[in-house]
Amino acid sequence: MPVNEPDPAPPERPESISDHFELLAVMGQDFAATLDIEDTLKRALERITGHMKAAGGALFLLDEAGLTLTCQACSGETEITGLTLNSDQGIVGRCVQGNAGEIVRDVENDPNFDKSVDQTTGFTTRSILCAPMSVKDQRIGAIELVNKLGGDGLFMDSDLQLLQALSSSAGLAILNARMAEALVEQERVRRELELAAEIQRSLLPERRADDFPVYGVNVPARMVSGDFYDFFELGDGRICFNLADVSGKGMNAALLMAKTASLFRCLGKEIHDPGRLMARINEEICETASRGMFVTMVGGIYDPSSGVVRLANAGHEPPLFHDPEAGFTALPANAPPLGIPPLLAGEVGFEVEELRLNGGTLYIFTDGVTEGYLADGSELTSEGLMELMRQNKELPISRRVDAVIALIDHAGAALRDDITLLAIDDKGPMKIRMENGGAAREAEKESAASKSPGGDADRLLRLEFKSRPDRLKLVRAMVGETARACGSGENDVRDIIIAVDEACQNVIRHAYGNDPGGDIILEVVRYPGGIEFLLKDFAETVDPTKIKPRDLDDIRPGGLGVHFMREVMDEVEFLPLPREDKEAKDKEFVGGNLLRMLKRL
Numbered sequence: 001m002p003v004n005e006p007d008p009a010p011p012e013r014p015e016s017i018s019d020h021f022e023l024l025a026v027m028g029q030d031f032a033a034t035l036d037i038e039d040t041l042k043r044a045l046e047r048i049t050g051h052m053k054a055a056g057g058a059l060f061l062l063d064e065a066g067l068t069l070t071c072q073a074c075s076g077e078t079e080i081t082g083l084t085l086n087s088d089q090g091i092v093g094r095c096v097q098g099n100a101g102e103i104v105r106d107v108e109n110d111p112n113f114d115k116s117v118d119q120t121t122g123f124t125t126r127s128i129l130c131a132p133m134s135v136k137d138q139r140i141g142a143i144e145l146v147n148k149l150g151g152d153g154l155f156m157d158s159d160l161q162l163l164q165a166l167s168s169s170a171g172l173a174i175l176n177a178r179m180a181e182a183l184v185e186q187e188r189v190r191r192e193l194e195l196a197a198e199i200q201r202s203l204l205p206e207r208r209a210d211d212f213p214v215y216g217v218n219v220p221a222r223m224v225s226g227d228f229y230d231f232f233e234l235g236d237g238r239i240c241f242n243l244a245d246v247s248g249k250g251m252n253a254a255l256l257m258a259k260t261a262s263l264f265r266c267l268g269k270e271i272h273d274p275g276r277l278m279a280r281i282n283e284e285i286c287e288t289a290s291r292g293m294f295v296t297m298v299g300g301i302y303d304p305s306s307g308v309v310r311l312a313n314a315g316h317e318p319p320l321f322h323d324p325e326a327g328f329t330a331l332p333a334n335a336p337p338l339g340i341p342p343l344l345a346g347e348v349g350f351e352v353e354e355l356r357l358n359g360g361t362l363y364i365f366t367d368g369v370t371e372g373y374l375a376d377g378s379e380l381t382s383e384g385l386m387e388l389m390r391q392n393k394e395l396p397i398s399r400r401v402d403a404v405i406a407l408i409d410h411a412g413a414a415l416r417d418d419i420t421l422l423a424i425d426d427k428g429p430m431k432i433r434m435e436n437g438g439a440a441r442e443a444e445k446e447s448a449a450s451k452s453p454g455g456d457a458d459r460l461l462r463l464e465f466k467s468r469p470d471r472l473k474l475v476r477a478m479v480g481e482t483a484r485a486c487g488s489g490e491n492d493v494r495d496i497i498i499a500v501d502e503a504c505q506n507v508i509r510h511a512y513g514n515d516p517g518g519d520i521i522l523e524v525v526r527y528p529g530g531i532e533f534l535l536k537d538f539a540e541t542v543d544p545t546k547i548k549p550r551d552l553d554d555i556r557p558g559g560l561g562v563h564f565m566r567e568v569m570d571e572v573e574f575l576p577l578p579r580e581d582k583e584a585k586d587k588e589f590v591g592g593n594l595l596r597m598l599k600r601l
Contacts, residue, residue: 038072038073040173041059041072041073041170041174042073042075044059044170044173045057045058045059045073045074045075045143046075048075048143048145048163048166048170049075049076049145050075052129052145052148052159052162052163053148053149053150054076054129054145054146054147054148054149055076055077055078055146055147055148055149056074056075056076056077056078056123056145056146056147057074057075057076057078057143057144057145057146058071058073058074058075058078058080058083058092058143058144059071059072059073059074059141059142059143059144059170060072060085060092060096060141060142060143060144061140061141061174062087062096062139062140062141063087066087066139067086067087068084068085068086068087069084069085069086069087069089069092069093069096069141069142070082070083070084070085071083071084072141076146077123077147078121078123078146079121080117080121083117085114089114090112090113090114091104091107091110091112091113091114091128091130091144092130092142092144093112094112095130095131095132095142095144096132096139096141096142098132099132099134099137099139100132101129101130101131101132101160101163101164101167102128102129102130102160103127103128103129103155103156103157103159103160104127104128104129104130105127105154105155106126106127107125107126107127107128113125113128123146125146125147126146126147126153127146127147127148127153127154127155128144128145128146128155129144129145129146129148129155129159129160129163130142130143130144130145130163131143131160131163131164131166131167132164132167132171133167133168133170133171133174134168134171135168135171135172135175138175140171140174140175141171141174142167143163143166143167143170145163194223203228203230203258203261203262204216204218204228204229204230205229205230205231205232209468209470209516210396210398211396211466213239213302213304213397213424213425213426214231214239214241214302214422214423214424214425215397215398215401215422215423215425216229216231216243216401216420216421216422216423217401217402217405217419217420217421218418218419218420219405219409219415219418219419219420220415220418221368221415221416221417221418221419224253224254225254225257225418225420226245226246226247226248226253226254226257226418227243227244227245227246227257227366227368227418227419227420228243228244228246228257228260228261228420229241229242229243229244229364229420229422230242230261230264230265231422232265232268232269233473233474234269234272234301235477236477236481237303237304237305237473237474237477237478238272238301238302238303238304239301239302239303239304239424240268240269240272240299240300240301241299241300241301241302241364241422241424242264242268242297242298242299242300243297243298243299243316243364243365243366243420243422244257244260244261244264244295244296244297244298244299244316244338245295245296245297245316245317245366245367245418245420246260246293246294246295247292247293247294247295247296247337247339248292248293252293253293256285256293256295257295259284259285259288260281260285260295260297260338263280263281263284263285264277264281264297264299267280267281268299272301273352274299274300274301274310274311274312274350274352275312275349275350275351275352276350277299277312278297278299278312278314278335278338278350279349279350281297281338282314282338282339282340282350285338285339286339286340286341293339294315294337294338294339294340295314295337295338295339296314296315296316296317296333296337296338297313297314297315297316297337297338298311298312298313298314298316298319298364299311299312299314300312300352302357302362302424304426304474305478306356307356307357307358307359307426308354308355308356308357309354309355309356309357309362309424310352310353310354310355311331311352311353311355312334312335312350312351312352312353313331313332313333313334313335313353314333314335314336314337314338314350315333315335315336315337315338315340316333316337316364316366317365317366317367317370318330318331318332318333319331319362319363319364319365320362320363320382320385320386320389321355321357321360321361321362321363322360322361322362322363322386322389322390322393323358323360324359324360324393328386328389330382331353331355334350334351334353335349335350335351357424357426358426359426360426361389361393361397361400361423361424361425361426362423362424363385363389363421363422363423364421364422364423364424365385365420365421365422366417366418366419366420366421367417368408368415368416368417368418368419368420369385369404369408369419369420369421370382370384370385371416371417372407372408372409372415372416372417372419373408373416374407374408375407380404380407380408385404388403388404388407389404397423397425400423401421401423404421405419405421458525458526458527459523459524459525459526460482460485460486460524460525460526461478461479461482461522461523461524462521462522462523462524463475463478463521463522463523464519464520464521465520465522466516466517466518466519466520467507467508467511467512467514467515467516467517467518467519467520467537468508468516469505469508472501472504472505475500475501475504475522476497476500476501479496479497479500479501479522479524479533480493480496480497482524482531483496483497483531483599486526486531486601487601488531488599488601492599495568496531496533496568496599498564498568499564499565499568499569499597500522500533500535500597502562502564502565503533503535503565503595503597504520504522504535506562507520507535507537507539507593507595508520511537511539511540511542511593512537512539518537518538518539519537519538520535520536520537521534521535521536521537522534522535522536523536529600529601530570530598530599530600530601531598531599531601532596532597532598533569533596533597533598533599534594534595534596535594535595535597536577536592536593536594536595537592537593538577538591538592539591539592539593540591541577541591541592541593542574542593544573544574565597568599569597569598569599570598570599570600571596571597571598572595572596572597572598573595573596574593574594574595574596575594575595575596576594577591577592577593577594578594
């Protein structure tokens with residue numbers, strides 16, 4: 001009787017092309033579904049190792065310099081994650097260098113086989129299958145499989161063809177992931193630079209009226225500038241200014257620029273000596289600035305009442321003073337840049353230089369101006385800058401500066417460096433003169449001397465300004481200082497300032513109807529027995545009989561200025577405007593008013 005033998009096991013289903021395509025599809029989905037490339041590479045290697053029936057696998061990545069290979073992921077019986085080899089070391093190195101796959105059926109007979117790994121791990125390697133990961137000759141790394149499971153334990157040529165296809169897919173995924181990461185980083189940096197540029201723009205002063213005596217422009221060569229300038233008014237009417245250039249480029253220079261600009265504006269409101277201010281800023285920069293970074297700066301104070309500029313130059317380009325009659329004078333640096341420790345700079349301090357503009361203009365600029373390229377490819381140079389200013393000396397200060405910028409910042413040309421230019425003009429309509437020892441005009445004596453305290457007149461102050469409320473801050477400051485100089489107590493000084501301010505406000509609101517183009521002249525004349533304030537305007541002549549203070553019982557906003565002036569001052573009256581004041585206006589004259597206020601001492 002025959003013996004029943006068990007049915008033989010069904011033969012193992014051979015792998016088909018569809019299985020390989022399915023693996024490629026699954027790996028592609030894994031790479032597309034996550035931004036964690038390391039985790040995805042590990043899962044991909046596990047799928048490849050299992051699909052190709054290898055005992056173990058390792059994925060190596062080539063560093064950016066192309067010098068080393070590092071194992072980023074392992075699968076199966078081997079664990080060498082983190083192992084680093086020279087890029088030409090071992091079989092994997094040979095594979096990457098030649099950008100070609102290999103089958104090593106007997107590693108004992110291969111001179112490139114590195115036995116140290118087996119000695120360290122205790123694993124016995126018999127055969128190796130290795131394929132490079134590359135995209136269009138761009139080498140990324142390699143995938144290495146060891147010890148084929150089953151059969152004779154040897155890899156076949158078909159295995160190498162499959163691994164090369166899978167490695168190419170992994171290499172492309174890695175390259176795409178790196179590019180995506182680079183794009184994300186670029187976008188992050190771009191947004192940071194945009195924010196830095198916005199912060200820098202916010203640190204620059206707002207544009208003032210065309211007749212303001214200080215005007216500046218900054219044009220960055222890149223998104224973020226290492227140059228900056230600033231100016232702001234002090235309580236007494238003087239204007240604090242600076243212009244600086246930070247060494248280096250990029251974010252570090254931008255951060256140092258922002259810090260220095262903030263220090264100058266903050267400390268400059270309390271320290272009014274340019275030399276001491278520079279020294280104080282230098283202390284702060286030396287404490288925190290990166291080694292090797294420094295700031296060249298010109299900083300100072302301009303007094304519109306006298307036309308005097310006091311400045312200190314810390315290692316910056318020499319500013320140019322343009323006297324329309326005498327030409328240009330360069331003002332070289334007299335101290336090292338900010339950021340140089342005093343121990344290295346020696347005992348040299350920040351020397352202050354005093355300059356009387358006398359109707360001229362002071363130009364301060366960075367080397368991006370003089371070294372800027374013109375349309376023909378040549379540099380502007382200092383001589384070119386001076387010639388351009390000579391040609392345009394009759395133009396308003398803003399148009400002179402803008403003309404220089406337009407020459408360098410022409411369409412289609414990349415800027416060589418940041419362009420920054422600051423100008424201080426001593427010829428604006430807000431010109432102020434302090435006069436001592438001069439007699440009042442004869443016409444004014446005829447109209448006012450009969451009611452003024454006896455004795456010779458001494459004109460202390462003459463202010464010419466436009467009918468704009470923002471001009472009254474300077475007027476108040478100058479009137480207060482003049483009253484103090486005459487010996488008035490603080491209570492009287494305060495009342496005098498308010499009375500003169502009310503009078504100016506009335507001229508701006510009522511005489512000129514808030515037209516900012518009206519001309520106003522305030523003169524302060526001292527007599528032995530009192531101070532006389534003469535306020536002139538050139539609007540339509542008013543009828544003094546119709547200017548009366550409002551009843552104090554009528555509680556409404558406005559209208560109390562006249563009452564206050566009469567309460568504070570000993571005499572208040574309107575007088576005919578002197579003939580020469582009318583004739584001085586080079587335009588059709590519609591009238592004019594002279595308000596005289598006297599405060600007895």
